[in-house]
Structures are given as C-alpha cells and as structure tokens.
C-alpha cells in the first residue's frame with residue numbers, strides 16, 4: 230500500500246514540504262484530493278469511485294492520470310519505500 | 315446534481331525564484347503558427363511528420379546577410395552551398411536573390427545546371443571530383459576549387475587533352491587559432507604547401523588562376539578566426555601580385571557561420587551566442603580592406619554560407635505517439651520523427667515545442683523518435699510539458715543539412731512543403747512511397763517466387 234513519508238507535510242492549500250530533503254512542491258486541487266485519500270489509506274478502486282462520483286471523468290482516463298500522477302510522486306521520493314520506516 | 319469538470323492531477327517541484335542555467339525559469343511557449351499559418355491544419359492536410367520551410371524567412375535572412383557584407387565591401391557575392399539544402403525550390407529562392415551555386419559533387423553540379431545556373435557561376439569544391447566531373451566543369455567554364463595535388467595534376471592533364479583553359483582556385487587550410495585544425499581539405503598555408511600549389515599553377519601556364527578559397531570550419535562562433543583567415547588569404551593574393559603580377563578575381567571565405575541553434579552541452583542558448591552577420595562581416599571585410607591589397611585591386615568577396623542562411627527557415631512538425639516512464643522514473647515522450655530525419659539532433663539541443671497550449675506542468679523528459687534503436691534520441695533531457703498521444707510538436711531551426719542527410723529507414727521520408735510569401739503551402743518534395751523504393755530494386759528471376 231502507498232504510504233507518504235512521515236516527514237512530508239501537506240497544507241490545506243496543496244503546499245507540500247519534505248522536511249527530510251528540504252524540497253517543496255505544489256499540488257493542484259485534484260492532486261491534493263488524491264493525496265489526502267491516499268493518506269487516509271484508500272486504494273485505487275475507492276479513490277476512483279469517490280472522484281468519479283464528484284467529477285466528470287471516464288474511468289479509463291482517470292486510471293491513466295492516476296497512475297501517472299502516483300509515478301510522479303514516487304519519482305519525487307514522497308512515498309515510503311517497501312521495508313522502510 | 316451535475317458533476318464538476320475534472321482537472322488532471324499534478325504536482326510540481328517549487329523552485330520558483332531559483333535561477334536555472336538560463337536565468338529565471340522559463341515556460342516553454344507553444345508554437346502554433348508559422349508565418350500566420352496553423353501548423354495543426356498543415357499536419358492535417360499534408361500528414362505527419364512534415365517538414366515546413368518559410369520562403370519569407372529564407373529571403374529575409376539572405377537579405378540581412380547580403381546587406382551586412384555589401385554595406386562594408388565593394389564587391390560581394392554569395393554562392394549557395396547545395397549540400398546544406400538542395401531541394402530545387404530552396405536553391406531557386408537563393409538564385410532568385412542573386413546567389414551562385416557552390417557544389418561538391420557531380421550530382422550537385424548537375425542539379426545546379428538543371429536548375430538553370432550558368433556553368434561559369436558554379437563553384438566546384440570538395441575532395442571527390444572524378445575525371446568526368448572535372449571535364450564537365452571545364453566544359454562549362456566553372457570555377458574549380460582544387461583540393462589536393464592529385465587533382466591539380468588531373469586538371470593540368472585535362473587542360474591539354476581538351477585544349478581548354480580551366481578556371482581554378484585553390485582551397486587553403488590554415489591555422490586560425492581554432493582547435494581542432496581543419497587541415498584535411500586543401501593546401502596548408504603555414505607549411506608553404508599553398509604557396510607551392512600556386513607556383514605550380516602559375517608555372518603550368520595552362521590554368522587560369524581566378525581565386526583563393528578557404529572553408530575554416532562549421533558552426534564557428536569566433537569572428538576572429540575569420541579575421542585571421544582573411545588576412546592570410548590576402549597575404550597570398552599580395553604575393554601573387556608581387557611575384558607574377560597576377561591579380562586574382564576573388565577571395566572565397568567559404569561557409570561556417572554559426573546558426574542560432576544551441577550546440578549540445580552548450581551553457582548558453584545559440585540565440586545568445588551566435589555572432590550576427592554584421593559581426594562576421596566586420597571581421598572579414600576589415601581584414602581585407604586593411605591588408606596590403608591595393609584598394610583598386612580588391613577582389614570580389616565570395617561567401618558560401620550554408621546553415622546560417624537556412625536553419626531558421628525550417629521546421630519539423632509531427633505527432634506524439636506515446637508517453638511512458640523510464641526505469642529511473644524519468645518521463646519519455648515518443649514522437650513520430652526520429653534521428654534519421656533529424657540528423658542534426660546529434661549536434662544540437664533542438665528547440666522543440668508543443669503546437670497547442672498544454673498543461674503548465676513540465677517534467678524532465680527524454681524525447682525519443684520511433685526507430686527501434688536506442689540511439690534514436692531527439693532530446694536526452696529537457697523540461698517539457700506533459701503531452702499525450704496525438705498531441706502535436708514542432709522542432710525549430712532544422713533547415714540546414716536535415717533535408718540532405720536524412721536517411722530512409724523502416725518508413726518513408728515525409729513530405730516537405732514551402733510556405734510562400736503569402737503563406738500558401740506548396741509541396742516541394744513528395745513523401746516517398748513503396749514504388750519509390752521498388753523502382754530502384756531488381757529481383758533476379760530465380761528469386762521472384764516462393765512457396766510458403
């Protein structure tokens with residue numbers, strides 16, 4: 230399961246600060262919602278259900294954007310690697 | 315309750331305020347039009363990928379270059395370097411503007427003749443001139459630039475055989491302070507070889523020595539190198555006059571001016587580093603005017619500028635085939651034009667842009683062509699917006715060398731169009747087809763059939 234690193238802080242406005250590296254990032258509104266759902270322990274099917282009820286988006290496009298987004302978060306080193314922490 | 319519109323989720327690293335290597339962070343502006351014509355509509359009409367040339371830009375660039383030299387020197391002549399781009403339509407724009415032809419092979423020579431360039435206005439350069447080529451050049455009274463002694467003796471023999479008086483110049487290579495030294499072509503100045511070649515020509519009494527030529531390199535950023543080269547050629551001209559009372563008609567400074575493309579690994583973009591035509595003109599003409607050549611004997615100044623005259627006028631537009639992530643997490647965008655069409659991507663960090671405005675999010679991206687080989691990299695890493703399959707891109711400044719050095723591989727070379735001064739598109743080279751290739755092939759009878 231995806232888990233954000235414990236030293237990553239996320240504000241209500243989508244500002245992300247990684248205290249471990251000093252890097253900061255900014256999320257758009259959809260990005261923030263998804264990150265909050267991941268933080269709450271939701272998996273992809275649940276996130277898809279929640280967001281497709283709220284937004285006009287077909288499941289296939291959402292899936293593509295979701296996995297691309299998650300891969301970007303991973304590349305930015307915001308998730309805990311397996312076996313860490 | 316109606317649903318909200320969905321916006322693709324994005325996260326961006328915040329480094330605003332931190333200067334990048336080019337100063338403040340820049341957003342990659344889309345480029346949707348060329349000379350007011352929509353790139354998208356051209357792709358729809360002529361297919362993807364597509365080379366697009368702007369006649370307006372070619373003429374404007376040529377006139378700028380001509381003005382820079384002719385406002386400083388009494389007799390200036392450009393000669394279009396065919397190898398840079400020998401599509402007939404392109405050559406003829408330069409010929410309409412007044413440029414002669416500069417060719418380096420029998421094929422290019424015949425192309426220039428077929429375009430209607432008078433033989434005596436064709437400069438024949440290069441180390442590979444066959445006897446047949448030389449004969450053709452002598453018959454047409456063309457300007458033969460001799461590259462080495464073997465060729466010099468060939469021309470002397472032919473002059474006897476044909477009872478003609480060939481018009482010749484020698485190509486001189488010289489030390490301009492630029493490393494590596496381009497000493498492969500022509501006769502060396504510093505070791506006296508160039509002087510020996512001139513002596514040999516004068517003493518043969520069979521050849522008409524009309525000029526001195528040098529081509530000091532390509533993508534030259536140093537105007538000083540041209541000043542040095544012009545000074546050295548002028549000194550040879552002075553010697554010829556002193557020793558033989560012989561006046562040459564021209565000094566040909568070759569090509570080599572840098573275009574505004576950015577060399578791979580360069581710290582600053584080419585738009586900031588390439589000297590202007592005025593800078594090159596000042597260096598060359600002031601060297602000639604301040605030499606010991608008598609003012610009323612100043613020879614014509616010939617320039618064989620290639621890339622700097624045509625790079626800006628050429629574009630390669632196309633379509634994104636796919637995006638993916640590489641194993642190290644970097645983004646890869648795969649486009650429908652590979653290094654076989656964009657040979658210059660081996661030298662340049664090409665300026666590549668989306669055609670339509672897309673997301674503000676940029677990522678470190680590698681741009682690959684569609685060939686099944688790992689050298690097919692158009693840009694190895696650049697900040698590029700997230701494009702998706704079907705989105706269009708355009709590469710700027712591809713007018714030089716690509717449409718002559720392109721290779722056919724696994725698919726056809728694409729259509730080339732020219733936008734005329736009114737923005738009307740003209741196909742100037744058709745996309746190849748299966749017939750193009752099959753018409754060149756012969757299958758032996760015993761290989762015509764098979765049973766599977």
Ligand SMILES: Cc1ncc(COP(=O)(O)O)c(C=O)c1O
Nearest residue numbers: 395529532569570618619620621
């Ligand atoms: C003899 C000669 N003249 C002119 C040119 C054109 O050079 P550039 O495109 O660098 O201006 C070349 C190119 O290699 C050349 O070999």
